[in-house]
Amino acid sequence: MSPPSSFLWSRRIFLTLLTGFVLLPVYVMVSSSLKPLADVTGEFRWLPSGLTVRPYIDIWSTVPLARYFVNSLIVAGAATVCSVVIAVFSAYAVSRYEFRGKRVFTVTVLSTQMFPGILFLLPLFLLYVNIGNATGIALFGSRGGLILTYLTFSLPFSIWMLIGYFDSVPRDLDEAALVDGCGPLGALLRIVVPAAVPGIVAVAVYAFMTAWGEVLFASVMTNDTTRTLAVGLQGYSTLNDVYWNQIMAASLVVSVPVVAGFLLLQRYLVAGLTAGAVK
């Protein structure tokens, strides 16, 4: 039962064009990052006139890239861990218990997903400043404030996906665990969570990517010491020069960890989406 040749040809042409479209910027990023400055300031060249790793050395001194990198890691890492733990608890409550306000909760949480981020930006900025003035807890300009903000960005999607995922874990399993003398948390941690690992990994990947790639709040809510990569990369353009080869090298360096992690875990993401979001 092999597909007809009309299908095979359409597939070949479509997938070839699409691959070109997808890879073009990746090629530009990689090749430009290995070019001397003259090659990226003059007319575009497909091939570098001479290969150099100089941009990869210079990126660390032109801007404090290492510090931005660490900031991004701390912020995205903490936001991911907190977001996943909180989403697991919430999704378990919604999936396994009947309680008053359940519908209101899910609808409210999900609808925050549709609100434009710009709506929260200024109020949140004012709120963090006020909380800081009143309690001395520095939220504005600190990593903590950014972590708090980011973890709520991925929370609605994570809860939504995990509810679907937990629903697909047979109730009999954790009810049996309850009967066996596990507490509700024991049932969650020993039965439901292990059975939902693909969903949880998927949610973690999503949360990390959301935090790692966010620009708006990072550009308003950070200062010199807490700046993340999202804002830091703008530092390669000065009034006189734009170091495109360094920008491309830095872009590549900050992308490699997320892209590699994502590609390693993509199977989980598809499996998680299949069971959780796409029922």
Add this chain to the structure above:
Amino acid sequence: MSGTTTAEVEKPRVRTDAGREPHPRPGRIRRIGLPYLLLLPALALELLVHLVPMVIGIVMSFKELTQFYIRDWGTAPWSGLDNYRMSVDFDAPVGEAMLHSFFVTVGFTLLSVGLCWLIGTAAAIFMQDTFRGRGLLRALFLVPYALPVYAAVITWVFMFQHDNGLVNHVLHDQLHLTDERSFWLIGDNSFYALLTVSVWKGWPFAFLIVMAGLQNIPGELYEAAALDGAGMWQRIRRITLPSLGPVNQVLVLVLFLWTFNDFNTPFVLFGRAAPEAADLISVHIYQASFVTWNFGTGSAMSVLLLVFLLAVTGVYLAVTSRGRRASHAQ
């Protein structure tokens, strides 16, 4: 093994326990309180980061909030509906710009979502069967989605440069399609630049979701169709596409909201002020608030935008859930 036996032995005992009512209280209270306890962290965060700021935002939209009052925004004078009047006075500059931005955003969103859906669905269907290199291709296709926005979009900025960008080099120097080097990040072309980047970045999400949806279509359906003599194209039209219906409903809504609210892509592509042809609403509001320092008007615009999105989503959900109910009834 021993676990199952314990469960079987203990089950009846627990049931009789629950039947009697001597000490139900502590357990009961914990049971009722437990879901709320589990939800507490999520609730507290939603309250702090979404709901309270939203209320503040709504209050701000009724105030005359300029840079003079921003340090102590509570003391800003009330202005009633002035901010709203200003936002929707389409004859005056502020309202006219807002209306323009709204139409640009709607047109851009419809085009971008349509293209993302089309490309994502086609790719997922073409890659449903195994062929050599499928795994590699699937990984490649997810790269735009995995790349951080600022790194990916800044590469496009480089490609769209007037003098040293790839796009002009190919279109003008190599293919001679344009008479002179075009500007892509200012002027009317900026709309197409933004659309290209948005589709490049967005279609893999559609691909991912449709791929997941395809795995839920039972293989028997295809086998039955094959027995009936249906060809490849017929199977796609009669089985694959209709089966994706519910998946598509969610996918299109999510894509719509993300694209409509997208700030990161235009912000990295154009900076703080987007060209008129690509002036998406979220950057427009950002500019109204942070560049021209009128936070009250910016808030009013945000609230109007929110009302619009709620209305669209409400209508969409009502229509699609009616469709779903009808298809269940058949």
